[in-house]
Amino acid sequence: MTEFTYIYGLVDPRDERIRYVGKSNNPRARLRAHFREMRNSKPCHRTAWLSNLVSNGLKPIIIILDRVSTDEWQQWEQYYIARLRRAFDLTNNTDGGEGGVRSEETKRKIGEAHRGMKRPPFTEEHRRKLSEAHKGKKVCPETREAQSRRLMGHEVSQETRDKISTAHKGYKHTEETKLKMRGRIRSEEHKRKLGDASRGRPMNDAVRQKFREFNMKEKTEEHKAKIANAIREHWRKKKSGEL
Numbered sequence: 001m002t003e004f005t006y007i008y009g010l011v012d013p014r015d016e017r018i019r020y021v022g023k024s025n026n027p028r029a030r031l032r033a034h035f036r037e038m039r040n041s042k043p044c045h046r047t048a049w050l051s052n053l054v055s056n057g058l059k060p061i062i063i064i065l066d067r068v069s070t071d072e073w074q075q076w077e078q079y080y081i082a083r084l085r086r087a088f089d090l091t092n093n094t095d096g097g098e099g100g101v102r103s104e105e106t107k108r109k110i111g112e113a114h115r116g117m118k119r120p121p122f123t124e125e126h127r128r129k130l131s132e133a134h135k136g137k138k139v140c141p142e143t144r145e146a147q148s149r150r151l152m153g154h155e156v157s158q159e160t161r162d163k164i165s166t167a168h169k170g171y172k173h174t175e176e177t178k179l180k181m182r183g184r185i186r187s188e189e190h191k192r193k194l195g196d197a198s199r200g201r202p203m204n205d206a207v208r209q210k211f212r213e214f215n216m217k218e219k220t221e222e223h224k225a226k227i228a229n230a231i232r233e234h235w236r237k238k239k240s241g242e243l
Contacts, residue, residue, distance in 0.1 A: 003070045007080050010034070010060040012053070018088045020046055021065065021096065023077045031062050046091040 008027040010020040024030035038047045038054070053059060068076040077096035084090060186194070219227075 004067050005070050005073050006064055007066040007068060007073070007076050009063045009065050009080075009084070011063055012049075013058050013061055016061075018063075018084055018090070019049055019060070020091050021077065021081045021084055022092075023073050023096075027062055027064065031060070044091075044093055046093070049091050 005023055005025050006027050007021065007023055008030070009018045010022075010031070011017065012019050022030065034046070034050060035054075038050045041047060050060070065080050066076060074096070081090065081092055081096040085092070
């Protein structure tokens with residue numbers, strides 16, 4: 001005779017989202033054990049969540065996700081954790097099924113459960129933590145080279161272009177950012193390096209040809225005025241030491 005056990009979930013009553021997935025022959029007795037562990041075990045994500053509920057006078061709602069054979073509970077616990085982790089912020093510290101080995105059928109079901117599922121948007125708190133984690137982080141030359149090779153020849157779809165365009169609409173750069181983008185704000189060290197790199201370097205034929213094509217184009221009076229103003233502004237800043 002086949003024996004059965006249960007895959008259960010603990011739900012946060014504040015937002016009705018599943019926060020934990022587990023296995024038990026008696027889920028309600030297991031819930032009481034969770035509270036004992038909260039008081040006596042080392043702190044973890046799950047116990048911190050339960051403590052927060054208790055401090056607010058609440059307790060989790062227990063739901064039965066599935067009734068499975070005791071010979072296969074490891075695979076099914078792994079399956080439900082993997083499936084629900086993509087949609088909910090589970091407090092499980094592991095992938096479940098400790099001591100169990102996934103069958104090919106379970107692997108296939110886990111793959112199907114992930115297919116087409118989209119990651120929920122990051123919260124502002126999550127974005128802030130990601131930003132802080134990356135501050136000061138330097139990418140080694142080997143990684144840059146690998147990223148460059150991976151993106152070489154990659155074409156951005158029109159849908160992605162439209163999304164980028166929509167995201168930037170209405171966004172305005174600060175004056176300082178504009179100057180940085182134009183290369184107007186340079187340190188003395190940067191100026192010296194630019195000068196050393198350019199000194200004595202001959203102009204190649206391709207650049208010469210571009211200059212010829214540009215100069216041969218018929219320019220409107222407005223365009224001529226803009227060029228003249230830009231040249232005058234350049235020399236004014238150079239004389240005043242701004243450049």
